[in-house]
Amino acid sequence: MKIRLTNSKTRRKEDFQPIDPSNVRMYVCGPTVYDRAHLGNARPVIVFDVLYRLLRHVYGPDHVTYVRNFTDVDDKINAEALRRQKAGATGTLEELVHERTEETIAWYHADMNALGALRPDHEPRATEYITQMVAMTADLIAKGHAYEANGHVLFRVRSYKDYGKLSGRSVDDMIAGARVEIAPYKEDPMDFVLWKPSSGEEPGWASPWGRGRPGWHIECSAMAHELLGESFDIHGGGLDLQFPHHENEIAQSACAHPHGDFAHYWLHNEMLQVEGKKMSKSLGNFFTVRDLLDRGVPGEVIRFVFLMTHYRSPMDWTAEKAVAVDAKLGDYLVLGERFADLSTARLTAPAPEVIEALADDLNTHLALVEIDRLADNARWNELVTTLDFLGLVPFERFEARRAELAGSAANLARLTETLASDRASAMASKDFSTVDALKSALIAAGVEVRMSKAGIELVPGPDFDPAKLEALL
């Protein structure tokens, strides 16, 4: 199986060649844990979850290492911790920060679980790797790539000749177009912070440069190195991180570990829009994953909508898509439960067409089209197993539904008979009011009513409600 991926580094679609097929390594930039994940945060999670599943399928589940970090050093978190302390909460600032991040991480896990995302193999937290960050910063100073100035440690951008290569920018162009105020102690306006001093109201750690905290970019370099080594296969994240975050990661890592070549393949997902517009608080179209779940949009629906758009295109979240997808997933659930042999489906491989589609630079849209074809061609076991593979409908869902329907089978049979006899008499009397009333009630209970000359069939639909059925007996 040949996987092809668009590498941001070369701007080309390339054959994926892992450094070590027995341990394929991927690092993805995770969230800053200061609040609930918004819908945009879900996109890289879902995109790289699909890639993770594909890699596990191709190289074996035990031969892929997926790391996604939690950024738990951040001024927004500090602000919240400080607010709590001032409101009378007990504990040190560091403890209050920890409390806030723990809470946020638990939310994040719950929300991403709802989206069907597998847990990465490692979820390192920046605060657990301060030692490595300090060591890496010291090493960069020793090698002449960083310098101390005004209590800060800054990376010397001019010392790395390829700076800007990933994002296609030159240092000179960026300076020319910069709209940022430049700290006077910087040697070069583009130099960025590796370490900065902390005031008494900010969490901090001891370092050779005094009590302080790391800059944002260094954590990913340090954690990727610690967990994946000097060179690894894939680095992913949102397109907005390409510059400066990923550029800076590359610069730090390349300079600190000149014998490694950091990530071989860089993957960037495009951004999310909502009803055709950028999601923002000012436009009033900002919402979290939890908001959607609470509004009754199932996680699988969110996931499916995301997979409809290729990861390298902007994705537009619309309520209309969610409605359409909900119906489609409902159909799959009904079909899979009715026609698949669930015991053997578990042992069936996902449809090769779907794997092929994913292997071609994660063509998730084509994969979904192929799923439709599985249903069209009555490949029920593959339909079920492929939906499970993609995280869209877990096996357990099919099994749970089968169990639920088994409990209603007798009731359905009785109602079928009732409806048949009512109909027979109505055909004679030409008064269909009783038949139509029962039919409406059945439809209201989520049952599809199929009447033909051959007879009557009652098929529970995706929204079948056994309780409403009871009421009709």
Place this chain on the structure above:
RNA sequence: GGCGGGUUGGCGGAGAGGUUACGCAGCGGAUUGCAAAUCCGUGAAGACCGGUUCGAUUCCGGUACCCGCCUCCA
């Protein structure tokens, strides 16, 4: 201002230099007491202007518009 991406039928959204994408919706028909479901059939596209080519929606250039990044928002 600098850099990057995009513009496909009513909607969503792909691939491929020439052959039906596909899904949803629509329309016609079969079927039905009426429906639903199903089946059969069917219309509809490639922002604009040039260029390359026997032939371009697909390659190249320009224009317009949209979007992102340049501000620790994925």
